[in-house]
Amino acid sequence: AQSVSQHNHHVILSEAASLELGCNYSYGGTVNLFWYVQYPGQHLQLLLKYFSGDPLVKGIKGFEAEFIKSKFSFNLRKPSVQWSDTAEYFCAVNAYTGRRALTFGSGTRLQVQP
Amino acid sequence: DAGVIQSPRHEVTEMGQEVTLRCKPISGHNSLFWYRQTMMRGLELLIYFNNNVPIDDSGMPEDRFSAKMPNASFSTLKIQPSEPRDSAVYFCASSPGTGDSPLHFGNGTRLTVT
Numbered sequence: 001a002q003s004v005s006q007h008n009h010h011v012i013l014s015e016a017a018s019l020e021l022g023c024n025y026s027y028g029g030t031v032n033l034f035w036y037v038q039y040p041g042q043h044l045q046l047l048l049k050y051f052s053g054d055p056l057v058k059g060i061k062g063f064e065a066e067f068i069k070s071k072f073s074f075n076l077r078k079p080s081v082q083w084s085d086t087a088e089y090f091c092a093v094n095a096y097t098g099r100r101a102l103t104f105g106s107g108t109r110l111q112v113q114p
Numbered sequence: 115d116a117g118v119i120q121s122p123r124h125e126v127t128e129m130g131q132e133v134t135l136r137c138k139p140i141s142g143h144n145s146l147f148w149y150r151q152t153m154m155r156g157l158e159l160l161i162y163f164n165n166n167v168p169i170d171d172s173g174m175p176e177d178r179f180s181a182k183m184p185n186a187s188f189s190t191l192k193i194q195p196s197e198p199r200d201s202a203v204y205f206c207a208s209s210p211g212t213g214d215s216p217l218h219f220g221n222g223t224r225l226t227v228t
Contacts, residue, residue, distance in 0.1 A: 034216060043205065043219040044157075092155060101147060102168060102217060104157040 001025045002095040005106035013081055013114050021076040021108050023065075023091035033074040033104065034092040035065055044090065050074065061085070086112045116140075118220035120206050126226045132194040135223045136185055139208030147207040147217060148181055148191050157205075163189065196227045 007022045025031060035047040048059025055067040065076045074091060091105040119138040127133055130211040138148045147162040161171040163183045171181070180199070182191055203224050207217040 036217075043221045044207075044217075045219070046216045048215055101159050101162045103159070104149075106156040 002031075002093055002103045004091050004103055006089075006108050009106070010109045010111070012111045012113065015083055016084050017059035019020060019076070019078040019081045019085075019110070021089055021091075023074045023076065023105060024072050025070065025074065025091075025093040025095075026091065027079070027095040028030050032094045033065075033067060034061065034064070034094075035074075035076050036104075038088045038089045038090065040087065040105075044111055047076070047089070057091045081110070081112050083112050083114045086110060091096075099107060118206055118208050118218050120204075120220035120223050122223060123221065124226075126228065127196055128228055130195045130198055131163060131227075132192065132220045133196045133200075133225060133227075135191040135204050135206075137189045137191070137206030139189070139206070140218055141187065143208035143210050143218070144186070145209045145211060145215070146183060146189050147209075148189070149205040150206065150223070151203045151205060152201075160191070160204075170187070193225075196225075198227045201225055201227050 003026045005024045018094050024029045033050040036044040037047050038044045047063050048057050048065055049069045050057045058064045063078050065074055067074050090107045092102040094102050121136045145164050148160040150158050150160055162169055162171045163182045166183045168203045179193055181191045203222045205219050207213040207219045209217050
């Protein structure tokens with residue numbers, strides 16, 4: 001069964017600091033990978049996705065993620081965070097198995113201090 | 115496009131009562147998903163439908179939970195009888211397909227069972 005691990009549960013950064021959130025998945029075959037963001041009191045919104053091709057994926061609001069197949073990782077990065085990036089970030093995977101639904105990681109709560 | 119619409123936004127009920135959560139997916143989307151979000155367990159997939167047919171309900175915690183999708187524009191998640199441990203935010207999401215299509219989430223229903 002597919003699973004997703006997010007190692008950082010709570011990250012606190014100052015504005016302008018660089019961000020990297022870890023995500024590892026457990027499935028050896030073809031996968032689709034996603035990062036979603038949930039701002040306080042809101043629903044989840046798609047940040048970026050990887051299906052195939054260039055392993056470096058750029059999303060909205062300056063976020064990017066790199067798919068490293070050999071490490072089963074899909075880490076999220078942003079060179080300079082803003083206070084408005086304060087939110088919870090979820091990595092999700094869909095493996096090409098019979099179960100065609102996303103499996104989410106436990107989430108990482110990011111707090112950006114002004 | 116109005117997005118995925120869930121109702122009610124908040125529900126407070128007493129243990130033992132029946133609770134019905136409602137979802138209207140985005141028009142034209144043929145996959146619908148129910149997720150539950152708690153602090154302890156994160157985002158869990160409860161059930162998903164494709165073309166109104168339940169495909170995977172392995173995430174439904176107990177027989178107290180049931181979900182229906184009588185047509186392409188409406189789904190319900192029912193809990194009967196409700197228990198305090200059912201307290202969570204329940205999200206409905208839809209997508210144009212399965213697997214490689216991003217999910218569009220509703221604003222969620224915050225359920226509190228006392």
